[in-house]
Amino acid sequence: MKRGKHLKAALFFLLMILFVWESPLFPQERFRKSPPNPEPLSALKLPAIDSYTLTNGLALSVIQQDNLPVISLKMIIFAGESHSPENLPGLAKLTAKMLSRGVSYLSFSKIEERIESFGGNFSVTIYPDYTLLSFTFLEDYLEKGIELLSRMLLQPTFFRREIVNVKRSMYYDLIREYEDPEFIAKRQLHRLLFSGHNYIKSTYNEDVIKNLSQKDIVSFFQKYYRPNNAHLVLTGNLNLPTASRKVSRYFRNWRRRELKHAFVPPPNPNTKLRICLVDIRGINDAWIYMGNVISTLDRQEIFPLLVLNQVLGGTRISRLFMNLRESKEYAYWAFSEVEFFKNFNVFFVKAKVRPEVTYSSVMEILAETKKITEKKIPSFEIEQAKSFLIGNFPLDIQTFDNLSAAVSEIKALNLGKEHWEKYYDNIMLINSEKAFKMARTYPPLSPVVVIVGDSHKIIDHIQEFTEIEIYNRKGILRQTIKKGEIK
Amino acid sequence: MTEHSGIKKGFIALTLLLYILAGILPSQTQEKKEPPFPFSEYQLSNGLKVIISEDNSLPLVSVVVAYNVGSIYEQAGKFGLAHLLERLMFQGSENVRPMQHISLIDKVGGILNATTTEDKTIFQQTVSSNQLARILWLESDRMRSLQITQSNVEQAKGTILEEIRHRKATEPYRESYLIFDQLLYPDTPPYIHPVIGEEADMRNITADDVKKFYSDFYIPNNAVLSIAGNIDKKKAISEVRKYFETIPKGKEPHPIPLPEDSKKTPIVVPITDSLAPSPGFHLGYEIAHPSSNDFYAMKIIEYILLRGKTSRLYNRLIKKDGTALYISGGIEKKKNLARLKIFVINNNEIMAGRSKRAIFSEINKLRSRQISTEELIKVKNMFKMDYINQYTTSLGKALLLAETFLSKKSLDALSTELDKYLAVTSYNIIRATNKYLIKGRIILDIKIR
Numbered sequence: 001m002k003r004g005k006h007l008k009a010a011l012f013f014l015l016m017i018l019f020v021w022e023s024p025l026f027p028q029e030r031f032r033k034s035p036p037n038p039e040p041l042s043a044l045k046l047p048a049i050d051s052y053t054l055t056n057g058l059a060l061s062v063i064q065q066d067n068l069p070v071i072s073l074k075m076i077i078f079a080g081e082s083h084s085p086e087n088l089p090g091l092a093k094l095t096a097k098m099l100s101r102g103v104s105y106l107s108f109s110k111i112e113e114r115i116e117s118f119g120g121n122f123s124v125t126i127y128p129d130y131t132l133l134s135f136t137f138l139e140d141y142l143e144k145g146i147e148l149l150s151r152m153l154l155q156p157t158f159f160r161r162e163i164v165n166v167k168r169s170m171y172y173d174l175i176r177e178y179e180d181p182e183f184i185a186k187r188q189l190h191r192l193l194f195s196g197h198n199y200i201k202s203t204y205n206e207d208v209i210k211n212l213s214q215k216d217i218v219s220f221f222q223k224y225y226r227p228n229n230a231h232l233v234l235t236g237n238l239n240l241p242t243a244s245r246k247v248s249r250y251f252r253n254w255r256r257r258e259l260k261h262a263f264v265p266p267p268n269p270n271t272k273l274r275i276c277l278v279d280i281r282g283i284n285d286a287w288i289y290m291g292n293v294i295s296t297l298d299r300q301e302i303f304p305l306l307v308l309n310q311v312l313g314g315t316r317i318s319r320l321f322m323n324l325r326e327s328k329e330y331a332y333w334a335f336s337e338v339e340f341f342k343n344f345n346v347f348f349v350k351a352k353v354r355p356e357v358t359y360s361s362v363m364e365i366l367a368e369t370k371k372i373t374e375k376k377i378p379s380f381e382i383e384q385a386k387s388f389l390i391g392n393f394p395l396d397i398q399t400f401d402n403l404s405a406a407v408s409e410i411k412a413l414n415l416g417k418e419h420w421e422k423y424y425d426n427i428m429l430i431n432s433e434k435a436f437k438m439a440r441t442y443p444p445l446s447p448v449v450v451i452v453g454d455s456h457k458i459i460d461h462i463q464e465f466t467e468i469e470i471y472n473r474k475g476i477l478r479q480t481i482k483k484g485e486i487k
Numbered sequence: 488m489t490e491h492s493g494i495k496k497g498f499i500a501l502t503l504l505l506y507i508l509a510g511i512l513p514s515q516t517q518e519k520k521e522p523p524f525p526f527s528e529y530q531l532s533n534g535l536k537v538i539i540s541e542d543n544s545l546p547l548v549s550v551v552v553a554y555n556v557g558s559i560y561e562q563a564g565k566f567g568l569a570h571l572l573e574r575l576m577f578q579g580s581e582n583v584r585p586m587q588h589i590s591l592i593d594k595v596g597g598i599l600n601a602t603t604t605e606d607k608t609i610f611q612q613t614v615s616s617n618q619l620a621r622i623l624w625l626e627s628d629r630m631r632s633l634q635i636t637q638s639n640v641e642q643a644k645g646t647i648l649e650e651i652r653h654r655k656a657t658e659p660y661r662e663s664y665l666i667f668d669q670l671l672y673p674d675t676p677p678y679i680h681p682v683i684g685e686e687a688d689m690r691n692i693t694a695d696d697v698k699k700f701y702s703d704f705y706i707p708n709n710a711v712l713s714i715a716g717n718i719d720k721k722k723a724i725s726e727v728r729k730y731f732e733t734i735p736k737g738k739e740p741h742p743i744p745l746p747e748d749s750k751k752t753p754i755v756v757p758i759t760d761s762l763a764p765s766p767g768f769h770l771g772y773e774i775a776h777p778s779s780n781d782f783y784a785m786k787i788i789e790y791i792l793l794r795g796k797t798s799r800l801y802n803r804l805i806k807k808d809g810t811a812l813y814i815s816g817g818i819e820k821k822k823n824l825a826r827l828k829i830f831v832i833n834n835n836e837i838m839a840g841r842s843k844r845a846i847f848s849e850i851n852k853l854r855s856r857q858i859s860t861e862e863l864i865k866v867k868n869m870f871k872m873d874y875i876n877q878y879t880t881s882l883g884k885a886l887l888l889a890e891t892f893l894s895k896k897s898l899d900a901l902s903t904e905l906d907k908y909l910a911v912t913s914y915n916i917i918r919a920t921n922k923y924l925i926k927g928r929i930i931l932d933i934k935i936r
Contacts, residue, residue, distance in 0.1 A: 035591065109797070
């Protein structure tokens with residue numbers, strides 16, 4: 001009897017344990033309460049960049065990577081849209097796009113076939129300062145890939161029929177791009193910031209494409225497409241001696257020609273707040289792009305600028321996003337960016353907002369921008385920004401193509417080793433004082449403000465501004481309205 | 488028995504033995520093929536599958552948690568549950584505040600994303616490798632204790648309803664894509680509704696529905712955790728055990744009945760899409776199951792017809808004939824079914840008719856004529872590059888491992904998977920074209936108002 005009682009008690013006790021164990025009442029493990037602290041940051045071992053220059057002046061950078069059977073080639077030509085003649089904007093792009101449109105004994109369609117048969121992909125990107133030809137393919141085709149690229153650069157045919165085709169596709173591409181309010185806003189911001197400067201040429205409209213001729217292409221090509229005005233970045237499983245031997249074999253006959261790049265001073269920063277509305281009928285939201293030129297020449301100054309940008313608008317936890325979207329609920333999103341050019345930078349803020357809060361949004365952005373010039377950023381925000389920049393850096397160099405692209409940008413914009421080997425160190429050195437000094441030296445105040453939207457939906461909500469310039473989609477000034485003139 | 492017959496029998500036996508040895512020996516000497524990158528597999532006591540791949544090239548780590556659940560697991564009247572739950576996975580759990588998952592990753596410069604498809608739900612993130620424990624903490628917390636309340640369910644439903652309405656009002660051809668799927672897939676409901684859900688269903692979903700769906704499917708024994716990057720394998724699995732092993736195992740989810748192909752008869756259906764700026768059409772075929780051997784040939788056929796600027800259909804419709812403004816397509820997999828889909832936009836209906844005839848003519852050529860060696864090498868190289876591109880990043884590796892596991896293929900298959908595509912012959916192509924690209928042709932003609 002007594003024994004049975006004990007058994008019952010034991011069974012009851014066991015059941016209770018099981019019940020408590022399975023029930024939510026059972027306390028969770030302590031470690032679940034709060035996020036674990038990160039371990040020390042692992043060292044970033046960047047791959048070495050080995051360099052060599054051919055006798056004709058073609059510079060070669062090789063990044064040896066052996067983990068994938070892929071080759072990435074990036075040919076930088078140190079001439080971009082800002083090098084197009086004054087009256088022929090768009091010429092740099094047309095010239096670059098023509099390179100794969102036919103070479104001696106190889107038509108455009110044969111070139112396309114060849115590229116795809118290497119498992120490859122070829123594209124061109126034109127920046128204001130430089131042109132980048134990108135070619136990625138399977139490593140089995142290393143020899144053939146280099147040969148094909150060399151033929152594009154040494155023997156392009158520039159046939160008239162193909163020029164017509166490329167001009168047509170450039171024309172329609174641009175028309176399609178002008179459907180995008182963000183594209184229009186950024187183009188207009190550049191147009192206004194670069195007014196009277198060489199860089200204005202990169203903001204052309206589709207109308208000018210018809211002015212470009214075969215003669216112009218040949219002349220641009222002969223002037224700028226020279227080995228001593230180019231730099232080849234190669235990533236793949238090969239070392240410098242092999243790469244230079246192969247590159248030399250196909251590029252040694254590329255003839256050099258002396259070329260002097262005159263120093264182009266940066267555009268003058270905007271000094272007075274300027275409000276510009278680009279009127280696009282029928283769209284429901286307002287896109288704000290506001291920015292200014294920061295004419296820094298010292299590349300070391302980029303690092304505090306990057307940290308400042310991060311604090312202000314680099315991510316969804318930065319000040320602009322938290323204020324305009326999370327707190328005020330004005331914006332769908334709000335970010336800031338630093339755009340690199342060869343001799344200067346552009347700092348800009350972008351936001352997509354409801355039309356009725358356009359004025360308030362611009363004022364909030366201005367207030368946030370002003371705040372960083374008046375009050376030191378607390379250390380924890382600086383550290384958070386640095387943590388983002390350091391954590392994010394390797395994400396951009398994971399593929400061979402991204403690796404080549406990052407090195408190409410450094411070479412093309414002369415960013416130097418500071419941006420490669422010492423990137424982590426340079427970011428780590430930034431503190432509240434350095435960021436504050438940067439903010440006060442180059443206050444991104446008095447920006448050009450571009451608002452893209454339907455004037456019927458927006459104009460009533462921005463009449464507090466002293467003066468509003470109204471532009472059409474192509475950037476032509478239609479009207480200037482002063483405060484009080486809006487009915 | 489004569490001596491002669493004895494010798495003969497001995498000879499036959501010897502010959503047989505040699506044959507057998509010939510069959511065995513080479514395979515014994517063949518080296519086992521390595522996978523494209525190394526990985527190790529583990530299984531926790533609660534059923535969670537864990538796959539870890541070390542890659543020390545950059546100080547990054549990618550973590551993928553993939554659940555074997557998607558829109559085809561939803562009950563009629565509750566369409567959109569899987570996608571709704573994906574949204575709620577960012578709205579907090581016992582120890583993680585709403586949106587804290589996102590902000591913690593943002594703060595350290597990481598990236599994250601989530602995707603729901605018909606048959607899987609994937610959560611992915613890439614961060615500095617020193618943050619691994621933090622990601623495991625985040626993922627394990629929402630696997631064990633997601634906060635599902637009336638209020639956060641209603642909020643998520645509101646956002647999704649807004650998204651459905653926005654898409655309906657603004658996305659040209661969206662309606663045609665939905666109707667085309669209804670024609671192309673078996674009539675069984677789970678296959679023919681959009682992953683995002685239906686407006687009426689979304690309104691009816693309650694917090695209890697979400698809780699049940701969560702407890703049925705978001706359980707360790709219905710998930711795979713894959714980690715790739717700059718980590719120490721032993722340390723990583725020890726962290727995984729710490730955060731995941733005490734999460735209780737759930738009831739094994741009932742396997743959903745998978746409809747077989749219905750062998751549909753060819754049909755042509757016209758519709759009017761009020762948002763479409765130009766007419767066009769969808770064309771589709773039932774093709775080999777994703778797990779069948781014929782699937783490899785079908786994938787190469789997809790490349791011959793549709794991949795790249797020199798593919799047969801792009802060449803014919805866009806470059807040569809100029810009858811189409813736009814063409815896209817490819818193979819779509821939904822669990823055990825696969826379809827080849829082609830979508831074309833034309834200037835007018837006459838051009839649409841010509842485009843269709845041109846596509847049939849190109850398919851006919853593929854049925855009867857051998858593909859040239861050059862073209863076969865080209866498409867295989869294009870495929871090879873795309874295949875390699877899947878695992879050029881740590882995230883790509885983690886995703887490939889998780890998706891291979893969910894597809895029910897053995898991970899060992901990764902060692903030979905690419906080779907199987909590259910082994911497709913011109914004979915395989917003719918055979919597969921004749922088998923799959925004739926019957927069951929479904930056409931949806933899009934007319935404009």
